[in-house]
Amino acid sequence: MRNNFYIVIVAGGSGTRLWPVSRENSPKQFHKLTSDKSLLEETYDRIKDLTESENIYISLGANAALQTKAQLKEIPEANYIIEPEGKNTAPAIALISAKIFKKDPQAIIATIAADHTVKNNSNYTETLKSAAHFVDKNPEYLVTIGIQPDSAHTGYGYVKIGRKLDNEKAHEVEEFVEKPNLETAQKYFDSGKYLWNAGYFIFRADKMIEMFENYAPEIYSGLRAILKAIGTEDEKEIIEKAFKEFPKVPIDTAIAEKVEKIAVIPADLGWSDIGSWSSVFDLLDKEDGNVHRGHHVGIDDKNCLFFAQDKLLATVGLEDIVVVDTPDVTLICKKDKAQEVKKLIEKLKEQGKHKYL
């Protein structure tokens, strides 16, 4: 395989469920949640040997550029694909495809998240290689990675696996399904036929542009304008105009659920999207049943996450509680309600307390 393999770290999300560490202007990927490296640094380390460094890109909002440069000096600024505004993943992937198409129309592109954790790094890289190899042989295919579930998780969408497509790991996607309730999730899990949809896609640049043309005309018109403008002095302006008009839509519904040639590669990654403080608790090492970070003193606490920062955190008799201290906000949350941190953010917005967001 000639080196037309490109990896794009997609760093678009804001990760509000990990507030107050994650903020609008300092989203989840920049934070050291599970180790002494940020999620972004860990993501880069994980993929850096898969292709040449000039083929590694990052897709992000303009407000995240400075912090990205500070953390990831390895990615040249020319490889920053900057979205003028967040319009979910379909417009993001349209822009990514256009930018890389202009350099290499037959580029094989893998888009991966900047803010997930993975335990089985070698499975992760092997899976991406398999996907690239499959797309190299079957360029008309859009490939997604399907995570082998380790529980009946209700926080993820699922992919139902179909017949095997080649001698390697790719299978047809039988269907994509939305986040299920617990009963359905348990059925999926027990069946062994459903995988978590991690939102990682691998495709050829030229073919992705065709997919937008065929399946997402509301994005294709802007995409065509962008393709024309790239490299001209109007580029920035045209991209801004296109993004203003793009609908907010994920690549899943805009393309992946519509195309016929969609494949999934199952992978056992020890993966998490760290979608809540409860996930952070699950991922980290425990001492006396609790997770301790920073300066903490406690008596009779059980199954708690303690993230201290500048202050001493002192606790007595807590059970299943998450405490996250930051310089201006202290969050204290029942662990099984950690998903509801989003509601706090909505409440603060209503109250006009934007400085905390």
Added chain:
Amino acid sequence: MRNNFYIVIVAGGSGTRLWPVSRENSPKQFHKLTSDKSLLEETYDRIKDLTESENIYISLGANAALQTKAQLKEIPEANYIIEPEGKNTAPAIALISAKIFKKDPQAIIATIAADHTVKNNSNYTETLKSAAHFVDKNPEYLVTIGIQPDSAHTGYGYVKIGRKLDNEKAHEVEEFVEKPNLETAQKYFDSGKYLWNAGYFIFRADKMIEMFENYAPEIYSGLRAILKAIGTEDEKEIIEKAFKEFPKVPIDTAIAEKVEKIAVIPADLGWSDIGSWSSVFDLLDKEDGNVHRGHHVGIDDKNCLFFAQDKLLATVGLEDIVVVDTPDVTLICKKDKAQEVKKLIEKLKEQGKHKYL
């Protein structure tokens, strides 16, 4: 009654159970826990009209003098009775008695705590007046105030009430009993014969000195030296020497439980010694079942105390939890374990973390 009535606000304790607001160098009485005044200011306001301002004294450690001056400008510095070191209430009352005896041997002295709360202020002042009146007529008596209990509290010592002593409110004390377990406390409460021992004493200065002579010789020798030294240039040094030698002992065991002429005046005060954050919760007004102070945003919390300070406190799904934020420590504690805050302090001491104490 000629005005030989003296009131001494005893501000000796440190109130570790209200840590981290209460600290070694800034004990409980200086803090605004239940209103926009400190407990000390509230105490002064409660008694200031009971006697002339020159008859109001305060007993305290040297480290508390500056903060006391800042809060209570009304008490002249000459009325500060400064303990060189804390040796519990018997030595404190010996020093108080000596100081005031020198001014007025037949002074009737009421010693009251600086850091309690009272709801029925008029009952409080009437009770102190009755006690003073009783001592005026019966100077050989030591009088204590017995609080009408409103629950089977296990955190207080009890006084068993005996026969009535005069036409007024005073009764003989049948016995003092230590903090009971819940079963015993319930019996006491149901019997109607037991009162909470608030540790307020009313006595005549000369008679108290005689009581030390008769019942507490280990304190009386120092007391006699102090009596001689008051007004001389050796006063400070002699007091320091005496306190070095005084045993640490409460007035209850040194005197009150030994003397025959001990009376109690029952009083319905709506009183609390605010012995834990759980008491603070009980005392304060609730909104949606929670107590809110400072900047707090919450979802689905029940029966919680939120004391925010400089940071935003954000909570989800908490039940029966106390959160107290201070500039360098955040305490989070199950409400029914609020008494165990003491253990945290011991732990910090063991760890050499004195800056938090």
